[in-house]
Amino acid sequence: MNGFVSLDKIDFENISIDEYWNVGDQKEELIHKIHNYPAKFPAFITTKAIDYAKKQGINTNKIADIFCGCGTVALEAKKRGIKFWGCDINPVATLIAKVKSGNYDVLLLKRYRETLLEKLKSSNLEYDYSTANERIKYWFYEETFQKLSNLKTIILDECYINDNYKQFFLCAFSNILKPASKWLTKSIKPQVDPKKGQKDIFDLFSKQTEMMISAYEQAEINNKGKVTIETTSFLRPYLKRPKVDMIVTSPPYVTSYEYADLHQLSSLWLDFTKDYRELRQGTIGSVYHIEKSRIEDFKLNDIAKNIIEELQPKIEKSKLKSIARYFSDMQKVSKLAFNMLNNHGIALFVIGNTEYKGTKIDNAKHLAISLQNAGFKKFHITKRNITNKFLTPYRDSVGKFTSNKGSRKIYAEEFIVIGEKICQ
Numbered sequence: 001m002n003g004f005v006s007l008d009k010i011d012f013e014n015i016s017i018d019e020y021w022n023v024g025d026q027k028e029e030l031i032h033k034i035h036n037y038p039a040k041f042p043a044f045i046t047t048k049a050i051d052y053a054k055k056q057g058i059n060t061n062k063i064a065d066i067f068c069g070c071g072t073v074a075l076e077a078k079k080r081g082i083k084f085w086g087c088d089i090n091p092v093a094t095l096i097a098k099v100k101s102g103n104y105d106v107l108l109l110k111r112y113r114e115t116l117l118e119k120l121k122s123s124n125l126e127y128d129y130s131t132a133n134e135r136i137k138y139w140f141y142e143e144t145f146q147k148l149s150n151l152k153t154i155i156l157d158e159c160y161i162n163d164n165y166k167q168f169f170l171c172a173f174s175n176i177l178k179p180a181s182k183w184l185t186k187s188i189k190p191q192v193d194p195k196k197g198q199k200d201i202f203d204l205f206s207k208q209t210e211m212m213i214s215a216y217e218q219a220e221i222n223n224k225g226k227v228t229i230e231t232t233s234f235l236r237p238y239l240k241r242p243k244v245d246m247i248v249t250s251p252p253y254v255t256s257y258e259y260a261d262l263h264q265l266s267s268l269w270l271d272f273t274k275d276y277r278e279l280r281q282g283t284i285g286s287v288y289h290i291e292k293s294r295i296e297d298f299k300l301n302d303i304a305k306n307i308i309e310e311l312q313p314k315i316e317k318s319k320l321k322s323i324a325r326y327f328s329d330m331q332k333v334s335k336l337a338f339n340m341l342n343n344h345g346i347a348l349f350v351i352g353n354t355e356y357k358g359t360k361i362d363n364a365k366h367l368a369i370s371l372q373n374a375g376f377k378k379f380h381i382t383k384r385n386i387t388n389k390f391l392t393p394y395r396d397s398v399g400k401f402t403s404n405k406g407s408r409k410i411y412a413e414e415f416i417v418i419g420e421k422i423c424q
C-alpha cells in the first residue's frame, strides 16, 4: 500500500508480504547479541529503513528510536556515523543499549576482566541471605546468591574502573542472572524450573565477558555517530524530544509482554527497584498501567472503539481499561512522533496484530489511523514475515502465549508502517 490514500478503507490483511523487509543482506553482528532482550527486532530493519529513506530523497542525519529497547537502532545508527536519540522506560533496556553503543578500549576491557575474575576467585564475603529481597530469594539458591553478591560488590568497588566500564561489566552480570537462577531456561515468561541445578558463576561471568569483549573487537564502533539514550517514558510531560529526520521503532502491542516482569532479575540485582512491579507503571501495553482513568475518558478513534466494544462482554473491566489506555497512549505517541520530525521526515513502525479472547486486535491499522490523524500524509505499508524474533507465534485457546505448535499461530507476520510528514 503506497501513497496518499485514506487508510480506513484498506483491509490490512490483504497487504502482501514485501521481501525487501524480510531478510538482511548480512549476518547480524555478535554485538547485537551481548544481552538477551525478548522483544529485540532484527538489526537489518534499520539498514533497510535508511536505504528506503535515501531512495525517497531523504538525507538521514539524525535518527530516533522512541522505544529503543536494547539499542538495536542506536547501534546501527552509530555504525553509520548518524546521530541517535532514543528512550525506553525499562532501565534494563537502556543499560544494554548504552553499553552496546558505548565507546570502550578493548585492551582496557581485557585488563579489567582479568582483575575482576582474579578477585572473584578469592573473594568469599558472607552476605545475609535471610534479609535479602524476597523475590531474589525466590529465584536464587543461597550459594548462588552469595557468589553473585560477591561479584556485584567486586564490580562496584573496583576503584580503577570508571563508571562507563562498570556499566559494561554490570551488563555482563545482568545477562548471567537468568541462567544462574531457577528461571525455566526455555521460557521468556517468569517460571521456576524445580529441576534446574546450580551454575558456576565464575564460569558464566568469564564466558559472558569474553563474548562481549570479542563482540566489541569485531564491531569497531568506537567514536562514530553520537548516541544519546534516556531512561524515561516517551510520553513523559515536558520531555525534551529532539528534531530528527527519521524515527525507526517497534512499539509495544496490546496484551503482549509485561516488560517489568520479564526483566525482574536484573532490575532487582542492579537496584533499579526493590519491587519490580513498580516498573510496570507507565509501560505502554501493560495490563497494570491503568491508574485512575475511566474508559469513557479516553478519546479513542473508531478502530479502538470497535475493539473495546467487542471485548467489553468478554473481559474484566480492569483489563478493558488497560486496552483502552494502550490505544489512547499510541494515539499520543503518534502526535509526539509527528512533532519530532523535520519536514519530509519519516516514521517507521514495526508492529504486529494480536488476538485476545477471540477478538482480533488490529494494532497495525489502529497505529496507521492514529498517525494519519496526527498529521502524517503519505504512507507506505507492507508486511514482513517474522523470522528471527525470540517470540512464540502460538497462542492457546484463551489467547495466552504457548510453545505448543498445535495451537493457533497468530504472529507469523508483522507490519511495516511508514508515514511521511509533509508540511506545505
Ligand SMILES: C[S@@+](CC[C@H](N)C(=O)[O-])C[C@H]1O[C@@H](n2cnc3c(N)ncnc32)[C@H](O)[C@@H]1O
Binding pocket: 037, 039, 040, 041, 042, 066, 067, 068, 069, 070, 071, 072, 073, 087, 088, 089, 090, 093, 232, 233, 234, 235, 249, 250, 251, 252, 259, 282, 283, 284, 285
Ligand atoms: C518491542 S520493544 C522494542 C525493542 C527494540 N526495537 C529492540 O530491538 O530492542 C518495545 C519497548 O517499549 C518500551 N516501552 C514501553 N512503554 C514505554 C514508554 N511509555 N516509554 C518508552 N518506552 C516504553 C519497552 O520497555 C520495550 O523495550
